[in-house]
Amino acid sequence: MAKWVLGELVNVSALQAMADHLYAISAVPIGIIDSNDNVLVNVGWQDICSKFHRNHPVASERCRISDEYIKKYLHEGHYVEYKCLNNLRDVALPIIVSGEHIATLFVGQFFYEDEVLDIEYFRKQATELGFDEEEYLSALSRIPVFSREKINHIMEYYKGLVTTLVESSMARIKQIEADEKLRKNEVRMRNLLQSMRDTVFVIDEEGTFVECYQSSDMILYATPEVFLGQKYEKILPPEVSILFTNVITRLKEGEVVEPFDYSLKIGDEILWYSAQVSKVKEEGKKTGEIIVVVRDITDKKKYEKELLKAKSEAEAVNNMKNTFIANMSHELRTPINVILSAIQLFELNLKNSLDINSYNSSKHIKAMKQNCHRLLRIINNQIDVTKIEAGFMNLNPRDMNVVSIVEDITLSVAEYAKAKGLYVQFDTEIEEKVMALDPDKLERIILNLLSNAIKFTDKNGNIFVNIYDKETSILISIKDTGIGIPSDKVNKILERFIQVENTLIKSHEGSGIGLSIVKSFVEMHGGTITVLSELGVGSEFLIELPVTTVHKQCNEHCIIPRSTQDYVEMLNIEFSDIYY
Numbered sequence: 001m002a003k004w005v006l007g008e009l010v011n012v013s014a015l016q017a018m019a020d021h022l023y024a025i026s027a028v029p030i031g032i033i034d035s036n037d038n039v040l041v042n043v044g045w046q047d048i049c050s051k052f053h054r055n056h057p058v059a060s061e062r063c064r065i066s067d068e069y070i071k072k073y074l075h076e077g078h079y080v081e082y083k084c085l086n087n088l089r090d091v092a093l094p095i096i097v098s099g100e101h102i103a104t105l106f107v108g109q110f111f112y113e114d115e116v117l118d119i120e121y122f123r124k125q126a127t128e129l130g131f132d133e134e135e136y137l138s139a140l141s142r143i144p145v146f147s148r149e150k151i152n153h154i155m156e157y158y159k160g161l162v163t164t165l166v167e168s169s170m171a172r173i174k175q176i177e178a179d180e181k182l183r184k185n186e187v188r189m190r191n192l193l194q195s196m197r198d199t200v201f202v203i204d205e206e207g208t209f210v211e212c213y214q215s216s217d218m219i220l221y222a223t224p225e226v227f228l229g230q231k232y233e234k235i236l237p238p239e240v241s242i243l244f245t246n247v248i249t250r251l252k253e254g255e256v257v258e259p260f261d262y263s264l265k266i267g268d269e270i271l272w273y274s275a276q277v278s279k280v281k282e283e284g285k286k287t288g289e290i291i292v293v294v295r296d297i298t299d300k301k302k303y304e305k306e307l308l309k310a311k312s313e314a315e316a317v318n319n320m321k322n323t324f325i326a327n328m329s330h331e332l333r334t335p336i337n338v339i340l341s342a343i344q345l346f347e348l349n350l351k352n353s354l355d356i357n358s359y360n361s362s363k364h365i366k367a368m369k370q371n372c373h374r375l376l377r378i379i380n381n382q383i384d385v386t387k388i389e390a391g392f393m394n395l396n397p398r399d400m401n402v403v404s405i406v407e408d409i410t411l412s413v414a415e416y417a418k419a420k421g422l423y424v425q426f427d428t429e430i431e432e433k434v435m436a437l438d439p440d441k442l443e444r445i446i447l448n449l450l451s452n453a454i455k456f457t458d459k460n461g462n463i464f465v466n467i468y469d470k471e472t473s474i475l476i477s478i479k480d481t482g483i484g485i486p487s488d489k490v491n492k493i494l495e496r497f498i499q500v501e502n503t504l505i506k507s508h509e510g511s512g513i514g515l516s517i518v519k520s521f522v523e524m525h526g527g528t529i530t531v532l533s534e535l536g537v538g539s540e541f542l543i544e545l546p547v548t549t550v551h552k553q554c555n556e557h558c559i560i561p562r563s564t565q566d567y568v569e570m571l572n573i574e575f576s577d578i579y580y
């Protein structure tokens with residue numbers, strides 16, 4: 001079976017009309033028969049063939065053998081001239097398309113005028129095959145006779161016609177193949193789109209659904225057939241339609257629109273969808289069409305709801321836990337302070353004692369006192385962290401001179417540092433800057449940074465405290481020439497529980513929350529804290545606080561006046577995690 005059929009590639013009725021006209025002026029019979037033996041064109045076919053030879057088993061077998069012969073010797077662009085086994089003349093021209101012989105053009109039957117007709121042969125054939133001799137010879141007499149020249153002209157004409165037929169067939173085949181490819185692509189695209197988790201809609205400029213590729217996994221508000229040809233405003237519930245109108249308007253104004261969620265009641269169920277709406281882009285065209293990619297997010301919404309519930313339950317439990325820890329911490333502070341007072345009393349008594357064991361006793365008392373301080377430090381930090389986490393840590397700002405607060409603390413600490421072989425230097429660009437500050441918190445910030453600087457700087461090191469005026473803000477720098485912080489830790493050091501593994505200072509047992517409290521306090525002031533550090537060279541903590549005022553002055557109650565002794569006591573608590 002041939003792949004291509006000539007009748008499907010060319011206009012057969014136009015060919016038949018051409019053949020008819022040519023026959024009218026030339027009287028040359030012609031036929032076009034395809035490879036499935038279908039007669040596509042025929043004119044002037046002779047009775048001797050159609051009524052006698054093709055109708056008789058012996059003669060028609062001769063016809064078949066002749067046809068086989070012709071087929072065998074046909075070559076593209078050439079015609080074969082032959083005398084069939086029934087003694088008639090024929091010329092055949094193959095029609096070969098894409099290497100496939102799909103039809104044959106026959107010119108015949110006829111006789112050449114220069115050949116002598118062997119009447120006796122045909123008379124004998126009539127007797128042999130049982131034909132009516134008179135009618136058979138009469139049919140024979142009607143066979144046209146042509147000059148060789150005329151047949152040559154006719155065959156050259158048909159060669160040209162066949163060439164044209166082959167070319168137009170090829171063009172048609174290309175077209176059919178391209179259409180088939182396009183159709184296959186369309187089917188594939190549709191299959192791909194329908195295999196997606198999303199359903200895709202195309203809406204035209206008037207708001208009508210013009211295409212719909214429903215994901216096989218998705219339940220829609222209506223079937224694609226119902227959507228197609230309908231305006232979205234008509235088919236979707238008003239509350240959803242408004243969302244689409246809003247998004248489409250924004251898109252048309254050139255905005256980039258993020259996906260939005262909406263819900264639809266389908267049957268007894270509420271289903272949630274997420275829609276991504278974009279403009280259709282077509283090269284060189286302003287289509288005005290909108291593409292909507294819709295995803296079913298019902299399950300996600302369900303999980304989100306469950307997650308939110310679980311989160312708020314967990315938060316409630318966490319709050320309860322925080323309240324418990326805060327209460328416990330407060331409760332613990334009282335007995336420790338009582339113990340501390342008792343220890344201080346012992347200390348005093350021991351100072352005045354002449355007991356020879358007093359050296360040993362004072363060693364034990366010192367250890368007891370240091371451990372009480374450690375407990376207080378842990379508890380104080382814990383109370384602060386809990387308060388910050390629960391959002392109960394309040395800022396009590398007053399308009400105060402930042403320079404004097406920082407200077408007082410630094411100078412008080414300088415003495416303490418000197419006893420440890422460290423030099424503290426204070427310098428400032430301005431003498432006074434009144435701004436809104438919570439004095440307690442600023443004190444904690446500076447004290448914590450100074451105590452860290454002292455803790456992590458070796459003997460004979462330096463600590464510099466500088467205040468820079470940046471007009472709209474104040475920059476406080478606390479810089480040391482200490483051990484520094486490894487580069488991979490610098491950015492994390494302000495986070496809670498982060499400490500640097502330090503083999504040099506094995507005796508330090510902090511909890512890694514001091515700096516996180518400092519950061520929170522700075523941020524409560526609307527400020528920022530930055531750390532610059534180089535291992536083995538030193539560290540610098542930069543605090544930038546905005547200059548604002550709250551028009552509230554500080555009276556004598558808003559700040560507890562501290563003596564150097566107070567700061568020393570506070571530093572003792574800060575340093576209690578170091579065993580000398």
Ligand code: ADP
Pocket residue numbers: 452453456480482483484485493498499500501502509510511512513514515516539
């Ligand atoms: P801790 O209570 O452990 O002292 P901090 O939050 O105050 O916690 O400090 C966290 C860690 O940051 C410290 O353990 C130390 O490793 C590092 N660090 C803080 N300040 C300095 C500094 N000035 N020089 C070097 N390392 C520092």
